[in-house]
Amino acid sequence: MPGVTSRAESAAATRRALIEAAAELLDLGGLDAVTLRAVGARAGVTRGAPYTHFADKESLLIEIGTRAWERLADQSAALRANTGMSSADKLGSLVTAFLDLGRRQPHLYRLMYSNPAGDPTAMARAAQRSQDEFLAIVADLVGEQNARRYGALLIGTVNGITGMEVSNQLADPKWGVKAEELVNTLIDMIANVNQRADKG
Amino acid sequence: MPGVTSRAESAAATRRALIEAAAELLDLGGLDAVTLRAVGARAGVTRGAPYTHFADKESLLIEIGTRAWERLADQSAALRANTGMSSADKLGSLVTAFLDLGRRQPHLYRLMYSNPAGDPTAMARAAQRSQDEFLAIVADLVGEQNARRYGALLIGTVNGITGMEVSNQLADPKWGVKAEELVNTLIDMIANVNQRADKG
DNA sequence: AGGTTCGGATGACATTGTCAAGTCAGTCGG
DNA sequence: CCGACTGACTTGACAATGTCATCCGAACCT
Numbered sequence: 001m002p003g004v005t006s007r008a009e010s011a012a013a014t015r016r017a018l019i020e021a022a023a024e025l026l027d028l029g030g031l032d033a034v035t036l037r038a039v040g041a042r043a044g045v046t047r048g049a050p051y052t053h054f055a056d057k058e059s060l061l062i063e064i065g066t067r068a069w070e071r072l073a074d075q076s077a078a079l080r081a082n083t084g085m086s087s088a089d090k091l092g093s094l095v096t097a098f099l100d101l102g103r104r105q106p107h108l109y110r111l112m113y114s115n116p117a118g119d120p121t122a123m124a125r126a127a128q129r130s131q132d133e134f135l136a137i138v139a140d141l142v143g144e145q146n147a148r149r150y151g152a153l154l155i156g157t158v159n160g161i162t163g164m165e166v167s168n169q170l171a172d173p174k175w176g177v178k179a180e181e182l183v184n185t186l187i188d189m190i191a192n193v194n195q196r197a198d199k200g
Numbered sequence: 201m202p203g204v205t206s207r208a209e210s211a212a213a214t215r216r217a218l219i220e221a222a223a224e225l226l227d228l229g230g231l232d233a234v235t236l237r238a239v240g241a242r243a244g245v246t247r248g249a250p251y252t253h254f255a256d257k258e259s260l261l262i263e264i265g266t267r268a269w270e271r272l273a274d275q276s277a278a279l280r281a282n283t284g285m286s287s288a289d290k291l292g293s294l295v296t297a298f299l300d301l302g303r304r305q306p307h308l309y310r311l312m313y314s315n316p317a318g319d320p321t322a323m324a325r326a327a328q329r330s331q332d333e334f335l336a337i338v339a340d341l342v343g344e345q346n347a348r349r350y351g352a353l354l355i356g357t358v359n360g361i362t363g364m365e366v367s368n369q370l371a372d373p374k375w376g377v378k379a380e381e382l383v384n385t386l387i388d389m390i391a392n393v394n395q396r397a398d399k400g
Numbered sequence: 401a402g403g404t405t406c407g408g409a410t411g412a413c414a415t416t417g418t419c420a421a422g423t424c425a426g427t428c429g430g
Numbered sequence: 431c432c433g434a435c436t437g438a439c440t441t442g443a444c445a446a447t448g449t450c451a452t453c454c455g456a457a458c459c460t
Binding site: 110113114115127128131148149150151152153155156157158159160161163164167168169170172174175176177181182185186189190193 | 310313314315324327328331332348349350351352353355356357358359360361363364367368369370372374375376377381382385386389390393
């Protein structure tokens with residue numbers, strides 16, 4: 001038997017520690033606080049260590065964003081599999097999860113949308129998977145035909161409203177509305193339109 | 201009479217040149233391309249010159265974002281004053297302007313929403329003025345009472361949809377819808393709801 | 401004219417991302 | 431059991447960048 005911790009194990013642990021350290025620094029001090037030196041120090045290694053596990057700093061950040069998207073996608077999938085819940089409630093639950101993410105981890109939220117226009121990164125692919133899960137739940141609510149149209153509208157709206165939350169724009173008392181209310185207003189409108197279409 | 205170009209005039213010209221150079225670099229190469237040295241070179245001065253006109257690099261960027269928001273606000277104000285146009289058309293026109301901005305200048309668009317959570321910058325104030333103008337047009341469409349609710353919903357949705365455009369997410373053929381369609385769908389729904397409320 | 405003011409230039413410095421070279425412990429074939 | 435090897439990590443070095451203290455010179459005022 002090799003050492004209690006094999007080399008591969010300790011390397012994997014370091015990789016995990018680096019990701020965690022970077023994510024913590026991001027939450028605490030924003031993107032500017034995430035320097036490779038600080039990440040290394042927090043993970044108990046030196047500034048060069050990240051280059052063993054990641055091509056460059058951006059790759060490390062993308063890994064963090066990817067994981068966040070995957071958590072959301074998993075959450076959606078679990079929710080969709082839940083049989084004791086209405087589609088509308090599932091949708092509301094997801095929206096809340098999204099808003100909470102933006103509120104609790106605004107820097108992470110920004111990172112998740114900092115997609116370069118060029119090639120699709122791993123993060124972009126994870127984001128798409130998350131959207132597909134979301135879309136499936138919307139389809140349960142409004143039917144397959146309308147899913148794309150209203151799914152895109154809903155996703156866009158949730159992003160936008162959360163974005164306003166993140167940049168503190170909705171906090172302005174002039175609006176007098178909460179983010180959840182706004183999204184629920186839209187969900188209601190969509191459900192209504194769809195209901196009328198069903199009857200027609 | 202002092203020289204053909206007074207010192208104050210040339211200083212103001214330099215300031216303008218710096219802002220323009222920075223904005224061009226932003227459009228061309230993204231935020232990473234905006235280094236003070238590059239900005240100075242493009243404006244015909246050296247790296248230290250910006251510090252005569254701006255406290256730091258961030259202030260220069262904020263100035264660019266502020267100007268962009270002000271252009272939008274002015275555009276909205278002009279539109280609102282136009283008497284030969286329906287409120288719905290005004291709204292559609294504004295939405296188009298917004299989407300075009302995101303499509304043509306994605307880096308600038310991102311900058312406009314990169315608001316720090318803390319104190320309200322000049323950019324944040326300009327953004328608010330722009331939103332107020334938008335809100336006024338929405339109020340013409342749905343009435344003063346509903347303006348806040350639906351205005352916030354619309355602004356959030358436009359932001360979100362544009363954001364999806366900017367990060368190339370709507371380009372995915374799986375959606376099969378265009379950004380304008382989505383927003384128009386929402387505008388129609390809002391107009392309908394309001395119409396029914398009027399009759400009730 | 402002579403002093404003053406201020407826009408801009410220059411030198412210097414700390415921080416940071418990145419890489420080449422070196423070090424050392426775990427691993428494996430014999 | 432031992433020597434070679436592999437690969438994770440460290441260290442030294444470098445270039446780019448934001449920022450500031452200092453300096454220069456031309457426009458400005460009296």
